[in-house]
Amino acid sequence: MIVRGIAAFILAALLYAGFRPVGPVPPLGPLLDPANGAWAGAAATTFRGVQSLSIPGLSKPVRVVFDDRGVPHIFAETELDAYRALGFVGARDRLFQMEAQTRAASGRLSEWAGPRVLVADKEARSLGLAWAAERKLAAYDTTSFGYRALVAYAGGVNSWISSMRPRDLPIEYRLLNARPITWEPLHSLFFLSRMSMTLGLNDATMKRLRAQSLVGVAAADALFPLNSPIQEPIQPNGLSGPRYDFSELPPPSTGDKSVATALRLQEKLLTTLARGGRTDGGDALGSNNWAVSPARSATGHALLAGDPHLELSLPSVWYEMHIVVPGKLDVAGVGFPGMPGVVIGFNRDVAWTFTNTGSDVSDYYAEAVDDSISPTRYLLDGSYRQLTKRIEEYRDAGGSVIATDTIYYTHRGPMQKVDDSWVSMRWTVYEPSREPDNFLALSATKSVDQWLDAMRSYVVPTQNGLVADRDGNIAIRSSGMYPVRPGDGRGDVIRDGSKSASDWTGQLPVERYPFARNPAQGFIASANQQPVDPAQNSAYMGSDWYSPWRGMRIASLLRSNPRVTPDDMREFQTDPGSARADAFVPLFLAAAAREDSASRGNNTLREAARLLAEWDRRYVKENRRAALFEAAMVELGRLTWDELAFPADTAGTPSFRLPESQVLLKLSQFGESVWWDNRKTPARENRDAIFAASLVSAHANLLKNKGPASSDGWLWSNTRHANIHHLLRIPAFSTLRVPVQGGPSTLNPSGGSGTSGASWRMVVELGPEIRAWGVYPGGQSGAPASGRYRDRLPRWALGQLDPILFPRKPEDLDRKRVISTLTLSPRSQ
Amino acid sequence: MNAFVKYLLLAEGFAVTTYGLGWWSVPIVAAMWSFFSKDAHRVRDAAIAAAAGWASLLLLDIWRGPVSTMADQLGALMGLPPFLLYLLTLLFPAVLAWCAGVIARRPVRSPVASAHSASS
Numbered sequence: 001m002i003v004r005g006i007a008a009f010i011l012a013a014l015l016y017a018g019f020r021p022v023g024p025v026p027p028l029g030p031l032l033d034p035a036n037g038a039w040a041g042a043a044a045t046t047f048r049g050v051q052s053l054s055i056p057g058l059s060k061p062v063r064v065v066f067d068d069r070g071v072p073h074i075f076a077e078t079e080l081d082a083y084r085a086l087g088f089v090g091a092r093d094r095l096f097q098m099e100a101q102t103r104a105a106s107g108r109l110s111e112w113a114g115p116r117v118l119v120a121d122k123e124a125r126s127l128g129l130a131w132a133a134e135r136k137l138a139a140y141d142t143t144s145f146g147y148r149a150l151v152a153y154a155g156g157v158n159s160w161i162s163s164m165r166p167r168d169l170p171i172e173y174r175l176l177n178a179r180p181i182t183w184e185p186l187h188s189l190f191f192l193s194r195m196s197m198t199l200g201l202n203d204a205t206m207k208r209l210r211a212q213s214l215v216g217v218a219a220a221d222a223l224f225p226l227n228s229p230i231q232e233p234i235q236p237n238g239l240s241g242p243r244y245d246f247s248e249l250p251p252p253s254t255g256d257k258s259v260a261t262a263l264r265l266q267e268k269l270l271t272t273l274a275r276g277g278r279t280d281g282g283d284a285l286g287s288n289n290w291a292v293s294p295a296r297s298a299t300g301h302a303l304l305a306g307d308p309h310l311e312l313s314l315p316s317v318w319y320e321m322h323i324v325v326p327g328k329l330d331v332a333g334v335g336f337p338g339m340p341g342v343v344i345g346f347n348r349d350v351a352w353t354f355t356n357t358g359s360d361v362s363d364y365y366a367e368a369v370d371d372s373i374s375p376t377r378y379l380l381d382g383s384y385r386q387l388t389k390r391i392e393e394y395r396d397a398g399g400s401v402i403a404t405d406t407i408y409y410t411h412r413g414p415m416q417k418v419d420d421s422w423v424s425m426r427w428t429v430y431e432p433s434r435e436p437d438n439f440l441a442l443s444a445t446k447s448v449d450q451w452l453d454a455m456r457s458y459v460v461p462t463q464n465g466l467v468a469d470r471d472g473n474i475a476i477r478s479s480g481m482y483p484v485r486p487g488d489g490r491g492d493v494i495r496d497g498s499k500s501a502s503d504w505t506g507q508l509p510v511e512r513y514p515f516a517r518n519p520a521q522g523f524i525a526s527a528n529q530q531p532v533d534p535a536q537n538s539a540y541m542g543s544d545w546y547s548p549w550r551g552m553r554i555a556s557l558l559r560s561n562p563r564v565t566p567d568d569m570r571e572f573q574t575d576p577g578s579a580r581a582d583a584f585v586p587l588f589l590a591a592a593a594r595e596d597s598a599s600r601g602n603n604t605l606r607e608a609a610r611l612l613a614e615w616d617r618r619y620v621k622e623n624r625r626a627a628l629f630e631a632a633m634v635e636l637g638r639l640t641w642d643e644l645a646f647p648a649d650t651a652g653t654p655s656f657r658l659p660e661s662q663v664l665l666k667l668s669q670f671g672e673s674v675w676w677d678n679r680k681t682p683a684r685e686n687r688d689a690i691f692a693a694s695l696v697s698a699h700a701n702l703l704k705n706k707g708p709a710s711s712d713g714w715l716w717s718n719t720r721h722a723n724i725h726h727l728l729r730i731p732a733f734s735t736l737r738v739p740v741q742g743g744p745s746t747l748n749p750s751g752g753s754g755t756s757g758a759s760w761r762m763v764v765e766l767g768p769e770i771r772a773w774g775v776y777p778g779g780q781s782g783a784p785a786s787g788r789y790r791d792r793l794p795r796w797a798l799g800q801l802d803p804i805l806f807p808r809k810p811e812d813l814d815r816k817r818v819i820s821t822l823t824l825s826p827r828s829q
Numbered sequence: 830m831n832a833f834v835k836y837l838l839l840a841e842g843f844a845v846t847t848y849g850l851g852w853w854s855v856p857i858v859a860a861m862w863s864f865f866s867k868d869a870h871r872v873r874d875a876a877i878a879a880a881a882g883w884a885s886l887l888l889l890d891i892w893r894g895p896v897s898t899m900a901d902q903l904g905a906l907m908g909l910p911p912f913l914l915y916l917l918t919l920l921f922p923a924v925l926a927w928c929a930g931v932i933a934r935r936p937v938r939s940p941v942a943s944a945h946s947a948s949s
Binding site (some may be wrong): 003785 | 847852853856881883886887889890891893895898901902903904906907912917918924925927928931949
């Protein structure tokens, strides 16, 4: 009897642990079950041989051939069938990622992970990302091709979900004890909202206001200028090199305390918003693209290269595909899992890619409401208008409501409360635009002009769309909606929300977008820099531009090479050279020499300068001197911009983004500027003293933290890495500390966290037959145990590219390179 | 019936029902076996056969896909050496089957007692 009692107790415990999660341990039954659980799931990640399946919604059979890189080549008779099949195979490879992304955008992660992700959910909903996606969907003409493509794609995803065997459930769902949701077209738009937040939130208001409160308006405007002091614009300005505007910075003055309230509002808003925007400094992140005309190409054909940089993740943000619909579509490239179509890629006639423009497409308005606690109306032109109220409920995995928010919307967008004030936000993300239509249309274009036409109505996020065609044309246009503001037109202020006169008055016409087509210089390049020289077009488009260093480097490489090959293009993508290092290293060395000759040097300075002089200014992995330069640059910023430290900032170091290094270079032209003086010391420092002190300090820090200069601690490969986290940040599913070539401001920039980088690299040669190469840091499969989860990573880390197969029909594929074939046929519903 | 064949059939019974119904079928099969079998070691046999049945499925998985990678990853995630996960995969059905077998087993009468009962 006792034994039975014990057995019953153990059985009950095991059944409980089998069915229900215990603490962080997921239910053991479905996990350990070798027929349907995680082990079988591992086996199910390998697709081989020939498979057939019937799914509802298809009009004709679709054949999908997977090559040995895991890329599906989809051969369909209609475009909608192709996108339905793409939904099916995309979900088969990336279902968890698709749902995770859509949950992140719609603020529904807590339904998986409970209160610990509530903050992220609240941010997403208070920004109105889901609301924006719903607006976009509601504005769709349901008979339009774009809408039907979204529906077909969703149908394909759901066909996979309904045909999944228990073993096919991705491991992440098992760990979360969750089941996939039914996919809807809205979910694709959620993802776009999220991507727009990542790329389309570029607002320099906070840093400018902080500087203004400390050093006055004039100085703040000079430190965070609307226009970069170094112009190497995307739209060529007719010069054969960069244009420098090195006028002297006005001295710091008394801080402007009138901005304190606005600053407080901004701090709260932007601390939240910064999560979606750029936080790692202008020299650390950034995308590149460039194209050369046939005249500058070794093969006589136009060449195009692109490497969009994003937050790196496993699975990769991209999914590679090739779609063929005879007579209509033959396109290859990468798209976003969760969205139909190729976003960056090529067809038989045209190739294209994007970098982020980073224009200012959001504004804030101080609103006057009828009740600061529970507002129902807001003031506009002397009369009250009704606020739209949206109750946001946050649920946990069990479906219980764990929090509730009320989000109020004006005609501009969502409001947030800061202290006793309310601030609304207007953002182009909230426009009822149809970006999927634009991306889908690109795939079928046959010339540069058609491609540009297909992008005319594109809204957000603003993108430098680079395109080349087989006729040898190359072009770029910074596409997207640029709001036109009233008054001085600047978007880096908080406007009075009680007046409709504060609202946007329109948008720039496409004809005024930054643009170039077949420029005389024979190439076009973009690297997130200010897109147009203000001397040519002074319209306000933003102010938080990335530094021009990468743009300068690309232009320099292309100008010096009149016969560019596709392999040159590939090498440029991980080029270790740096225009920033070229600019600053001589300044450090000259300052050290002058200090030494003026008898203000010492052995430490001489040694530090000797070590820096050994550097060839290339951020290669085996180099031991780049670390010294980077440490010196950090010290230089800290010592120079001491005026921007708030009293509360630790050790007098400013706690927000400092002026960009091009402003520092500008200041460096004036050796006795008062900005060089370190206010914490009794002496009055000049440029040389600060440069020398920075170098000495950096040298000392490195010796202390990394050992002697000859040690491996100084190796660049031990200084910067790529850290590619799994979406759930599970270390076992992540790949961390990947050595990479490149540093801040190189074409393969590496930020301090290492979590951003080239999300896709592509080179296309537009000859009689298209040739293309590409790689991304990950693999086609989203299953961590799959051999295709991160099989491309080694080649990505080495800067190598894979040839992209581009067969016209299934039979054209080399049989040795086919790993499986899937035939999807129509099923009557 | 040959004992080995009996084992084999029982193990495959566990494997087939796990495949068709799910992991929770293990205690049900074990209970039925324990209830109907007259073998003195039927509970122990059920436990071993359940582990053997799952082992055969596991071997099939290993043959078909990257199970060792999954074991490494799950082991790292749970802070366990991978071999412990394999062991857990075999122990889990064994203990389930043993418990269910113990609960469901009927007392087995000895042949003498049976004969005495029949004659009276």
